[in-house]
Amino acid sequence: MTDKTDAPRPSRRRFLTGAAGLVAAGAAGAVHADDANLPPNVAPWSKTLGDGVAVRPYGHPSKFEKDVIRRDVQWLTATRESSVSFTPLHELDGIITPNGLCFERHHGGIAEIDPADYRLMIHGLVDKPLIFTLEDLKRLPRVNRIYFLECAANSGMEWRGAQLNGCQYTHGMIHSVMYTGVPLKLLLDQVGVKPNGKWLLVEGGDASGLDRSLPMEKALDDCLIAYRMNGEMLRPEQGYPVRLVVPGWQGNIWIKWLRRIEVGDQPWYTREETSKYTDLMPNGKARKFTFVMDAKSVITSPSPQAPIKKKGFLVISGLAWSGRGKIARVDVSLDGGRNWRAAKIDGPVLDKSLVRFYAETEWNGEPLLLQSRAMDDTGYVQPSKNDLRAIRGVNSIYHNNGIQTWSVKANGEVENVEVG
Amino acid sequence: MSRWVNLAAALSLTLAAPALAQSAKPHNYGIGTPATPQQIAGWNIDVRPDGEGLPPGKGSVKDGEKLYLERCAACHGEFGESAGRWPQLAQGKGTLASNDPVKTVGSYFPYASSVFDYVRHAMPFGDAQSLTNDELYAVVAFVLNLNDIVDDKFVLSKETWNQVKMPNVDGFYNDDRETTEKAFWNKSPCMKDCRAPVKITGHASVIDVTPDDKTARKGGVE
Numbered sequence: 001m002t003d004k005t006d007a008p009r010p011s012r013r014r015f016l017t018g019a020a021g022l023v024a025a026g027a028a029g030a031v032h033a034d035d036a037n038l039p040p041n042v043a044p045w046s047k048t049l050g051d052g053v054a055v056r057p058y059g060h061p062s063k064f065e066k067d068v069i070r071r072d073v074q075w076l077t078a079t080r081e082s083s084v085s086f087t088p089l090h091e092l093d094g095i096i097t098p099n100g101l102c103f104e105r106h107h108g109g110i111a112e113i114d115p116a117d118y119r120l121m122i123h124g125l126v127d128k129p130l131i132f133t134l135e136d137l138k139r140l141p142r143v144n145r146i147y148f149l150e151c152a153a154n155s156g157m158e159w160r161g162a163q164l165n166g167c168q169y170t171h172g173m174i175h176s177v178m179y180t181g182v183p184l185k186l187l188l189d190q191v192g193v194k195p196n197g198k199w200l201l202v203e204g205g206d207a208s209g210l211d212r213s214l215p216m217e218k219a220l221d222d223c224l225i226a227y228r229m230n231g232e233m234l235r236p237e238q239g240y241p242v243r244l245v246v247p248g249w250q251g252n253i254w255i256k257w258l259r260r261i262e263v264g265d266q267p268w269y270t271r272e273e274t275s276k277y278t279d280l281m282p283n284g285k286a287r288k289f290t291f292v293m294d295a296k297s298v299i300t301s302p303s304p305q306a307p308i309k310k311k312g313f314l315v316i317s318g319l320a321w322s323g324r325g326k327i328a329r330v331d332v333s334l335d336g337g338r339n340w341r342a343a344k345i346d347g348p349v350l351d352k353s354l355v356r357f358y359a360e361t362e363w364n365g366e367p368l369l370l371q372s373r374a375m376d377d378t379g380y381v382q383p384s385k386n387d388l389r390a391i392r393g394v395n396s397i398y399h400n401n402g403i404q405t406w407s408v409k410a411n412g413e414v415e416n417v418e419v420g
Numbered sequence: 421m422s423r424w425v426n427l428a429a430a431l432s433l434t435l436a437a438p439a440l441a442q443s444a445k446p447h448n449y450g451i452g453t454p455a456t457p458q459q460i461a462g463w464n465i466d467v468r469p470d471g472e473g474l475p476p477g478k479g480s481v482k483d484g485e486k487l488y489l490e491r492c493a494a495c496h497g498e499f500g501e502s503a504g505r506w507p508q509l510a511q512g513k514g515t516l517a518s519n520d521p522v523k524t525v526g527s528y529f530p531y532a533s534s535v536f537d538y539v540r541h542a543m544p545f546g547d548a549q550s551l552t553n554d555e556l557y558a559v560v561a562f563v564l565n566l567n568d569i570v571d572d573k574f575v576l577s578k579e580t581w582n583q584v585k586m587p588n589v590d591g592f593y594n595d596d597r598e599t600t601e602k603a604f605w606n607k608s609p610c611m612k613d614c615r616a617p618v619k620i621t622g623h624a625s626v627i628d629v630t631p632d633d634k635t636a637r638k639g640g641v642e
Contacts, residue, residue, distance in 0.1 A: 067635040075629065078495070078505035082545070088636075108542060123460050130452035131459065139451055161622040165630040166637075189446030201466050207548045209541030211466055260463050268468050271538035274530050275523060278592060284517030286528075288592040294604075304624070305637045331611070336618030340611045369618055379605045391601060395521050407620060418622030 067091075070101060073169060076157075081109035082208070084151070086172030089298070090306040093317065095146070095347055095354040097175035099230055104237045105151055105173070108207030111257045115241045120225070124201075124263035127192030134241050137227060140182045145224065145247070146353045148321045150174040150293050152250035152277055155400040159389070162405075162416040166305040170404065170416060171298040174321070176354040179245050181226030184219050188263075197263040201270075202244055205259030212253045213267035214246065218291070222247045225258065248323030248352035249291040250398070252277050282393035293323035295382050296401035297330055297357070297374035308363060308412035316359040318343075322376035326351050329375045332359040336369030336405060336419045337384065343372070368408035369419060385418070465540050465549075469531040471581040478577035479558025481565040487555055488562045491544045500524070500566040510566040513587065526567025530592055532584045536560050 037043035061068065070085040077083040087103040104110075115134045123129035151173035157163045164170050193216070200219050203211040214223070224245035227234060234240040239256025246253050252272055267273070267289075278286040297320035302308050320330045326349055331340040343357040357372070374382040385402030392399075407417040467473040489498065497503050500510030512522030525535055540556055542548050551559065561576035564584060574580070624630065 069635075071631065071633060071636055073629075073631055079545075108545075108548065121455050121460065121463055123455055123464070129455035129460060131455045132452045136451045136453075140449060161627070162624040163627045163629060165624040168636065169630060186446075190449065190452055203466070203541075207542070207546070209465075209548065211537070211541060262464065262466065264468075266468070268466055268537065269531050269534055270466070271529075271534045274534045274592070275525075275528055280516060280521055280523075282517065284521075284591070286516075286592050287595050287597075290595040290597065292595075292597075294597070304630075307637075331609070338613060338615055338618060340609075340614070369620075373609070375609070379607050381604055381606045381609045383601075383604050387604075395519075407623075416624035417620045419618045420621035 068101065070103060071168060073157075073164070082107050084153075084173060086168045087175050088305075089167050089172055089174075089300045089319065090303050092300070093356065095176055095319070095356050096230065097177055099177065099232065099235050099238070102149075102175035102177065102229075102235070102238060103151070103173050105251065106206070106208075106237070107210050110236045111204075111206035112236055113205065113241060113257060118241050120242060120258060120261070122187060122191045122261045122263075124261075125194040125197040125265065126188075126263050127194065128190075130191050132187070134227065137182055137225060137242065140186060142180055142182055143224065144178055144180050145222075145245070146176060146178045146348070146350050147245060147247045148174055148176040148293075148352065148354045149245075149251045149254055150296075150321070150323075152252060152290070152293070152398040155296075155402070155404075156397045158385070158402075158416075159394045159396065159400055162418045165416050167298050167300050167303040167404075168305060171300075171319075173251070174319075174354075176321075177229040178231070179224055179226040180228035180231070181224035181245060184223040184225055184244070185221075187225060187261075188219065191263075193263055196265045199264050199267050201260070201262040201264060201268050202253070202255045202258065203260040203262075204239075204255045205257040210252075210255060210272060211268065211270045212255065212272055213270065213289075214244075214253060216263075218246065218249070246291075248293060248325075250277065250293060253291065277398060279392065279396040279398050281396065287396075290399060293321070294399065294401045295322035295324065295327070295374045295376040295380045296320070297372040297382060298404050299332070299370050299372050299406060302370070302408060302412075302414045303406055304414045304416055307414050308408060310412075311364050312362060314361050314363040316343075316361065316370065318357050318372050320345075320355045320357055320372070320374035321353065322374065322378075322380065323352055324380060325377045327355040327374055328377045328379075330355070330357040331373045331375075332357075333371040333373070334361065334368045337371050337373075337403065340373065363408075365410045365412075367410060368406075369417070370406040370408060370414075371403050373403055386420070465537075467533045467537040467540065469533045471533070471578060473533075474536070474578045474581060475553040475556070476578070477553030477557055478575050478579075479554050479556065479561050480575045481558075481561045481570065481572055483554075484558035484560070484562025484565070487551075487559050491547075491551075492559065495545065500563065509563055516588075516591070524567065525563055526569060526587060528588050528591070529586060530589045531586055532560065532564065532569075532581070535563060 068088055068091040072085040085104045118134045120132045154173035198216050200214040202214050226245045227242050242258045244255040244258050278288045279290050280286045299318040301317045320327045330343040332343045333340045343359040345357050347356050349355050388402045405417050405419050407415045495506035496509050502508035509525050512524040512527035515522045557576045564570045
């Protein structure tokens with residue numbers, strides 16, 4: 001049996017010449033069926049036995065889905081140990097990211113921690129400093145919550161204009177899973193925070209020892225000490241065995257491989273919250289502690305990595321989210337933001353979680369400028385990129401939640417563009 | 421203690437007057453082991469701007485230079501100018517409002533502790549937490565000297581900590597999005613004829629920096 005996904009695909013440069021028509025794009029993108037397997041013939045999988053149970057003791061996706069993977073952009077960073085890989089948003093639907101596809105951001109590589117040797121220390125301005133083993137944490141009452149995690153630098157390469165051609169690269173520093181864990185408030189109750197305890201230092205146990213200052217108010221509100229994602233234990237890339245969950249806030253503070261929490265009376269101003277993760281404004285001053293991720297959305301299909309193959313009925317699909325609460329509405333435009341209509345939201349609409357939206361249309365080869373615009377339940381409306389730039393300039397790196405434009409060409413190919 | 425801890429807590433909240441509920445003490449699960457001062461000392465390596473957390477010891481610019489050339493310069497450059505894509509540590513003063521801001525210890529970091537704490541946690545890259553306290557002080561002193569923040573004779577220690585004045589200490593302010601970006605809150609955004617006809621002003625294909633990975637592209641919309 002041949003793997004049909006190995007069929008040659010048009011190179012990016014070829015389709016960008018504009019010479020390739022819809023027929024060529026369709027031919028290359030289409031799945032070439034083998035007549036021997038199609039009705040009235042009977043395929044071999046209908047006649048012979050397949051693998052038995054437990055032959056695949058930990059199941060993997062079908063071999064025909066081998067291109068559904070995280071990818072990196074090597075020129076972005078000096079080394080893979082301190083770098084990022086991106087979630088293939090264009091290959092996914094619904095609101096849950098499979099564990100093996102959740103984007104990665106490490107500063108000192110993946111720490112491989114033996115759970116028997118895992119310890120979480122909580123100390124500082126507390127009545128009773130304590131150390132918890134993983135078994136200790138698992139004995140405590142736990143909760144299940146679905147949250148998105150977005151890196152503050154998601155879309156950061158796009159501040160000066162359209163740069164990367166694919167929503168995996170422009171928007172793929174986000175994932176959404178169900179966490180199981182202990183409310184941080186419950187753990188802080190165990191150590192007893194002193195009245196002057198206003199900030200927490202949260203610190204990872206990896207080779208970067210990433211540390212950040214977390215306001216006590218947020219810690220007591222909805223933060224979790226999580227050890228499971230989508231039911232199973234955290235993946236090593238996501239901080240096995242324990243990570244911090246800080247709903248709606250920038251990913252950098254969701255400390256992985258969490259080893260220590262210190263209670264203090266003021267922030268620490270660590271490197272990651274001063275030299276990094278501060279937003280440089282046009283006047284040369286920088287915003288600090290910009291924790292919350294503003295409302296944002298992106299059309300995942302069609303998109304540069306998911307061109308349109310056939311004329312006729314078309315479902316436009318995308319994701320929306322807000323760090324301030326629930327998504328209230330998503331609008332879609334086909335003409336670059338001149339006219340909008342409300343998209344249909346399908347599936348759960350949860351606090352600080354991804355939402356899936358769809359918009360149905362007929363497409364007959366006319367050029368489109370696709371956009372989506374998210375609104376959350378605080379009334380915040382996702383701004384255009386130019387409205388953001390008018391306030392923030394182009395040097396802030398972080399928090400680019402501007403409206404994305406995809407240009408659909410007559411041949412069904414899609415490109416990341418800027419509009420004015 | 422009740423066998424049904426959560427149920428008991430829920431009942432007391434339902435039945436009790438608000439004043440009583442507020443006075444309820446958090447439940448102690450009796451889980452976790454006391455952390456000893458020795459255990460805490462081994463992991464408590466953070467340092468604050470006011471010097472809280474600084475270890476004993478000291479280090480000179482001169483000692484730091486030798487160490488820096490051995491352990492740091494391969495990535496950060498002999499003068500902190502950076503080799504390849506590794507972080508640049510020096511220069512960049514006066515660039516923050518320009519089109520090409522260069523963020524370094526001298527031009528951007530607000531506190532010496534932001535450097536000290538980071539080096540203590542993460543440097544040298546791939547050999548973290550290997551420097552002695554004296555080496556930490558020395559290498560941070562040298563990086564400060566590379567940025568003309570301390571002179572060649574400077575010795576960094578707990579005692580001299582407050583003499584270090586970082587140029588960009590006043591360069592930061594708290595998140596003000598909810599006031600300066602208030603216009604982004606709008607209960608009824610425009611739906612029809614919201615703008616003049618749209619022109620494409622930039623193409624990612626012209627920039628051409630997307631990884632050339634053919635498998636990154638699927639067949640088409642489902």
